[in-house]
Amino acid sequence: MGREVGIVGVGQTHHARRRTDVSQAGLVREAVDRALADAKLSMEDIDTVVIATGPVLFAAVNQPEKWVVDAIGAQGKSVVRLTSGGGAGFAGALAGYYQVAGGYSDRTLVVAYDKLSEGQLQYSISTLYDPFWGREFAVGIMGFSAAYWRARMDVLGHTEEAAAMVAAKNRNNAIKNPYAHQKKPVTVEDVLNSKPLCWPIKMLDVPPISDGAAAIVLASDKVAHHSNTRPAWIRGMAYCCEADNAPERSLMLSEPLAIASKHVYRAAGITNPRRQFDVVEVQEPYSCFELNYYESLGLCPPGQAAELIASGATQVDGDIPVNPSGGCMGANPIGAVGVIRLIEAATQVMGRNETHQIQGAKTALVQSGGGWANLRGCAVLSA
């Protein structure tokens, strides 16, 4: 068993459709300065650094960590860069967690970012496809995600209305989030009537494209109190993957997420997720994803996600609020999102979320991942 690890400092940029005032490195610097200040630390106090981003094709700079190291003053430190598609930020945080839990570092800085305004998002994602076998027909992740959402409609009842409720909930929640950049009130009808992009995915089921960075400082129980009297302790964290085109793989339920949550719940002593969690933050690159997470995370049985969103339970004033921050619908700098979700959950259990605090939140669930179902992780945080 490793050491206890807490999140003791957090920082993120004001995300935007396009930040022309800073380079990639400058964007990272903003988030790092804020996280270090929040943890009452300077770079000298940091033992190791993890830098996480999406695919380099997003912004055309290979090995960007070399550039970032100069910009954050991390010369001479142990630095690794980690990438794992949409789940890059979460995977980076997991790597940092292992370093501290394993006793190799007392304080690890994890910074994650993407500057998506610079490149061609869906085309870049299409290059994940097999160049021999299907890339020429790929429409990024959107065509693929829409296809399997369509398949889930018939099997699991994930209707267009249910997904529209998710989109409206998260978009309206984002209005209060000072770091979000898409903040417009939206109704379920607005979502249903928006332009089909890759039907059943419609314009308002889709988050914005964003430039943004987010950073956290992880600390061992030995030194956490120097930064924070009430850290957000990581009670369990896992990230799993599955095969891409194997037989017997239905892609209806996300098996990796079910496996990850089983490990994490056991570590954190969670036996009834619906009752034990006070707040949930998930990475929903399209609204239909959130329905699937309800099921794979055990917030409801398979096939009942549409009922759960319709019941209002996952609204800010429901018994299991999901994405009070607005999730990806407020801002979606893809590589950073896993860390942003951790920051949102951490500030909730620390009781210091200034704009959308869930009163009395003590235990939070975080989900993040990449691809439609391939890479999925979750973590439990509590004060």
Next chain:
Amino acid sequence: MFYAPETAPIDLPTFKSTIAMPYTLTPGRSAGTFLAEMPNRRIVGSRFAGGKVIAPAQDFSPVNGDEPEELVQVPENGELTAFTRVDGVVIGLVRLDGCENAFAHRILADLADCKVGQRVAAQWASEDAGTSITAIEGFVLSPDAPVGEVKPLVGPAEPLGVINYSMALDYDHAYGPYYGRMFDELKENGVVMGVRGSNADDALLPPREIDDITHKRTGTWKACADTGTIRACSLINMEVYGQTRPVPYAYAEIVLDGASTKMIHIIEIDDLESAKQTIKPGTRVRAIWTKGERKGAVSDIERFEVIEA
């Protein structure tokens, strides 16, 4: 004892693929000002605490990450600190007077005349090179170039916010024995072939050496039909960079008869509303082969179409 296995590389044709796309990169304030000042023939550096100057200007000190106190105009003269010749062009590292660092640029001289420590001077391009570092054509050897001084940057230009850039990367992918035979069969015989799972009759497509579920060796080769069933589909109505056909059309993941895994292809549609009714998971489809000589690629199938009940 270590034995080398009795295999050796064989040269075979490759599959050519290109990833190409445009970018809009963000230089940040310092580099953005440096570039914006190029048409004005001023070289901009950044001065950090303690007076150290870096040119071209940078937003963060390469020494400790500090942000610059101010942007400055640096001299056009300096010193050659290293050089080489690439494709007939001499490339050198130049440290401008008063600066801490050296940066790479063309040296407009014969290699034989270059010496480390030699004085050099910027030569501006006679033609308009715009907001690019190539507005400096290169550096000429200039033994008598006076030692310049770093000056305040008076009335700096607005930094560039965005720089247009593009990248095209060519790849030669090796087919390997399994993809090699699959595309050979496609080209020579017009048949889509997979390999049976380790203990199943249905074929894995594309073929592979190891069964993903049992982790055992896959079985014998099997021809799949050119008909199949849609497993998942979406109706593409969005124009994105790199798309090869006009919208709308259907993106479909199809399990061919005789196969256990999907192949990705497209189905033509007339309009979204009717396609929602006719193209669904479970819909039966057939391949429409591309006319003319087959190339041995997935594009030998032009598209799929719905089999009318």
